[in-house]
Amino acid sequence: MDLGLKDKVAIVTASSKGLGKACAVGLVREGAKVVICARNEDELEKTKDEIKRNLNGEILSIRADVTKYEDVKNLVKSTVDNFGTVHILVTNAGGPPAGYFENFSDDDWNKAFNLNFMSTVRLIREVLPYMKSQKWGRIINITSVTVRQPIDNLILSNSIRMSVVGLAKTLALQLARYNILINNVAPGYTLTDRVRFVIEQQAKNTGKTFEQVKEELAKDIPLGRLADPEELANVVVFLASEKASYITGVTIPVDGGWIKGVF
Numbered sequence: 001m002d003l004g005l006k007d008k009v010a011i012v013t014a015s016s017k018g019l020g021k022a023c024a025v026g027l028v029r030e031g032a033k034v035v036i037c038a039r040n041e042d043e044l045e046k047t048k049d050e051i052k053r054n055l056n057g058e059i060l061s062i063r064a065d066v067t068k069y070e071d072v073k074n075l076v077k078s079t080v081d082n083f084g085t086v087h088i089l090v091t092n093a094g095g096p097p098a099g100y101f102e103n104f105s106d107d108d109w110n111k112a113f114n115l116n117f118m119s120t121v122r123l124i125r126e127v128l129p130y131m132k133s134q135k136w137g138r139i140i141n142i143t144s145v146t147v148r149q150p151i152d153n154l155i156l157s158n159s160i161r162m163s164v165v166g167l168a169k170t171l172a173l174q175l176a177r178y179n180i181l182i183n184n185v186a187p188g189y190t191l192t193d194r195v196r197f198v199i200e201q202q203a204k205n206t207g208k209t210f211e212q213v214k215e216e217l218a219k220d221i222p223l224g225r226l227a228d229p230e231e232l233a234n235v236v237v238f239l240a241s242e243k244a245s246y247i248t249g250v251t252i253p254v255d256g257g258w259i260k261g262v263f
């Protein structure tokens with residue numbers, strides 16, 4: 001199936017590693033011109049070089065912290081300066097810290113809001129003029145299964161990511177007349193550096209092996225394993241494509257069946 005992504009211009013944020021990187025790779029593979037960003041410049045350059053070497057595609061790296069509005073503005077401006085416009089935006093950021101209600105101050109809540117909500121608001125604000133004028137746009141927000149089924153010790157993620165779903169649904173209704181489609185993906189447990197680190201910590205704390213902890217996590221997943229980042233990226237790439245032309249305002253879990261609710 002030709003996804004119609006050749007020469008489309010895409011920004012994927014928080015993409016030197018993990019889910020963001022997998023999305024960038026997937027889009028480059030389909031012929032899109034892709035801009036990646038992260039805070040650590042060395043890691044970012046390594047990722048850009050690796051993708052260029054393996055896929056020989058058009059990829060640009062711009063150091064940016066998505067919590068800083070100036071960086072977000074510069075990211076979008078540099079993309080337009082280099083590639084002329086933006087067709088696709090994949091919003092992603094680091095995750096807020098784990099913990100319970102009692103663990104967090106106002107400052108922690110504000111930081112999580114800035115990281116996972118305001119970054120999305122500002123990125124969308126900056127790309128919209130280009131998408132509106134060309135009457136074509138795809139926005140895909142990477143959220144989490146926590147928007148459909150809370151995880152006990154992730155109160156910041158459970159709460160703040162819901163506002164991204166509300167934002168996306170509202171904008172989907174208002175932007176449809178410009179042919180701008182906006183959707184969310186909700187990854188379940190996916191084997192990225194972040195999750196590897198969590199598993200390693202748990203293994204250290206409990207005296208279990210990495211494999212034992214991983215298997216315990218997988219017990220709650222009907223498919224019986226954690227996801228590969230590429231499995232999330234495949235859905236994002238499809239939503240970014242011409243072929244996803246009648247899907248907007250939805251949240252698609254990519255969780256191996258982990259969410260137990262019907263809707």
Ligand SMILES: NC(=O)c1ccc[n+]([C@@H]2O[C@H](COP(=O)([O-])OP(=O)(O)OC[C@H]3O[C@@H](n4cnc5c(N)ncnc54)[C@H](OP(=O)(O)O)[C@@H]3O)[C@@H](O)[C@H]2O)c1
Nearest residue numbers: 014016017018019038039040065066094095144190192194
């Ligand atoms: N993996 C999972 O199972 C899973 C499940 C549900 C939801 N999620 C969510 O998906 C997101 C990505 O997770 P991941 O597992 O791919 O994490 P990861 O492997 O740790 O990768 C995170 C990437 O984001 C970049 N980043 C972090 N904070 C940033 C910021 N403020 N500005 C720009 N770039 C930033 C990191 O680079 P720098 O550190 O250099 O900036 C890195 O490239 C997180 O929000 C996570 O909570 C993950």
